[in-house]
Each structure stands twice: as C-alpha cells, then as structure tokens.
Amino acid sequence: MELAVKTLAGDAAGKIDLDDAIFGIDEIRGDILQRTVRWQLARRQAGTHKAKSRSEVNRTTKKSIKQKGSGGARHGSRNAPIFVGGGAAHGPRVRSHAHDLPKKIRKMALAHALSSKAKESSILVLDKAELDSPKTKALLESFKGLGIENALIISGAEVNENFARAARNIPNIDVLPVAGLNVYDILRRRTLVITKEAAEGIKARFDGAKAEAE
Structure with missing residues (x-):
C-alpha cells in the first residue's frame, strides 16, 4: 500500500510503502477488536472500590x-x-479486573485496527512531528490545513517535547510514541496520523513479534 507523505505545512514529502499484512487486511474482525478493547479497559480499572x-x-x-x-x-x-x-x-471488594488475552490475538487486533483506518482512508503520513517552539496556535493552523480535527498522532521512538506541549491543549488530539500504539486509542479517534519513523517502528514491532513466535 502506497501513501503520500506530507509535512506539517501541507507540502508533499514523497511517498511511503506500508506493509499490506499490517495495513491491508480486507476482512476486519470486529470480534477481535472488541476482545482487545475490553482487555485494555479491564487493565485500566483501578479496582479500588470497596x-x-x-x-x-x-x-x-x-x-x-x-x-x-x-x-x-x-x-x-x-x-x-x-x-x-x-x-x-x-x-464490592478491592480486586484486579485484568484478564488474560493471548499475544497472538493482541497482535492480530492491532493489525486489524490499522487496516480498518486504511480501509476508511483515515491514515495520514507525516514526514515528522516536530516543532521549534511549543505554539498551540501555529500547530492548530497546521492541523486545519491538513484536515486534522480528531486524531491519534503516533510519533517516533520519542515524542518531540515542543510538539507534545503544543498538542496537549487541542481537544480530541492524542500524541503517543510508537511504543504506545494500541487498539483502543486507534479506534477512539477518527484519523490516525503516523510519521515515517513511526511507520518503520510499526513494521519492526510486527517483525519482532513474528520472529518471537517462530
């Protein structure tokens, strides 16, 4: 799958090939997505009610x-x-709400979530997500030019501090490093924005999981 790469200013910055095994799944398994979201939310529960x-x-x-x-x-x-x-x-008693979910199912769900965004043409690839200064107004103008209103932005291995500080004041915008990519946050936002570095990190993550399984 080939997608155009853009800069924050909205200019063209080439193209990128995304792995069809991750972004090109035709039949999206809603049951797998539901199981994974339920697993994530259960792990987030404090369980301190008593x-x-x-x-x-x-x-x-x-x-x-x-x-x-x-x-x-x-x-x-x-x-x-x-x-x-x-x-x-x-x-109620203090307890953990967490339950087990096989790694194979979690990996599958992540691929299906990414593919669902690709199928809806809701993936935007940026050259990089970096700012020289943490100016929310400037970032908001960039988002407006790119058509970003409700999005999950996946940066590289680390999130640029100025970008994160500027984005945290914008409603319906989440910014995560590539290691924080998860099914729940992908599905809860309308658009998935990934950087070129994040795309490479996602592929490496799946390749690592594949090698571990073998």
Missing part, C-alpha cells in the same frame, strides 16, 4: 433488644446488613 463488611463498621456491640419476649427476631449486633449503618452484605 464497601465495609459487618466486621469493619464501627457500631455499638450492645445487645439492642432482649433475647426473648419482644416478639421479634433475635439480634445481638447492629453491625448486621439489615440495619441502617450496618455493613454491606455483598459489597
């Missing part, structure tokens, strides 16, 4: 009513869940 059980609430231990003669049930503690201020019977 309710106090009856052994953890601080209430009086005095017997509330007589054992016999009241005509009601026998109660020895106000910590019971049936009383106001008592502990929760089956409340």
Whole structure:
C-alpha cells in the first residue's frame, strides 16, 4: 500500500510503502477488536472500590433488644446488613479486573485496527512531528490545513517535547510514541496520523513479534 507523505505545512514529502499484512487486511474482525478493547479497559480499572463488611463498621456491640419476649427476631449486633449503618452484605471488594488475552490475538487486533483506518482512508503520513517552539496556535493552523480535527498522532521512538506541549491543549488530539500504539486509542479517534519513523517502528514491532513466535 502506497501513501503520500506530507509535512506539517501541507507540502508533499514523497511517498511511503506500508506493509499490506499490517495495513491491508480486507476482512476486519470486529470480534477481535472488541476482545482487545475490553482487555485494555479491564487493565485500566483501578479496582479500588470497596464497601465495609459487618466486621469493619464501627457500631455499638450492645445487645439492642432482649433475647426473648419482644416478639421479634433475635439480634445481638447492629453491625448486621439489615440495619441502617450496618455493613454491606455483598459489597464490592478491592480486586484486579485484568484478564488474560493471548499475544497472538493482541497482535492480530492491532493489525486489524490499522487496516480498518486504511480501509476508511483515515491514515495520514507525516514526514515528522516536530516543532521549534511549543505554539498551540501555529500547530492548530497546521492541523486545519491538513484536515486534522480528531486524531491519534503516533510519533517516533520519542515524542518531540515542543510538539507534545503544543498538542496537549487541542481537544480530541492524542500524541503517543510508537511504543504506545494500541487498539483502543486507534479506534477512539477518527484519523490516525503516523510519521515515517513511526511507520518503520510499526513494521519492526510486527517483525519482532513474528520472529518471537517462530
């Protein structure tokens, strides 16, 4: 797959060949994408939600009513869940929401996510994502000229500091290094913007995963 390369100023900067095995998949597997997004979001959950059980609430231990003669049930503690201020019977507990997902599925999902953007003609390749000064207004004008409104921008191995500082004030724009490329962020943004260095990094990432599998 061949795509045109542009500069931030909107000028032509040549062309680039993208691997069809990564960007040219015809049949996009929605089920694979859903599994991976669910896996990512589950890993992000803090899991720190908690309710106090009856052994953890601080209430009086005095017997509330007589054992016999009241005509009601026998109660020895106000910590019971049936009383106001008592502990929760089956409340949430601190736990990890993470679950396993095979590396093969994660790799496949990333390729399908990238291919879905290519299929929608929603991939833009930049020569480089760098600025001399962190000027949000100047970057916004560049984005406007390129037609970028809602995008995930993948830089090289490291994100240019001036570019990152200028972009963080623009809504619906995310900037990540190539190592941070993931399915969820690709799908949540309308356009995928990658630099030439990022394109090489993506190919190296898949080649490394392929070599590891072999």
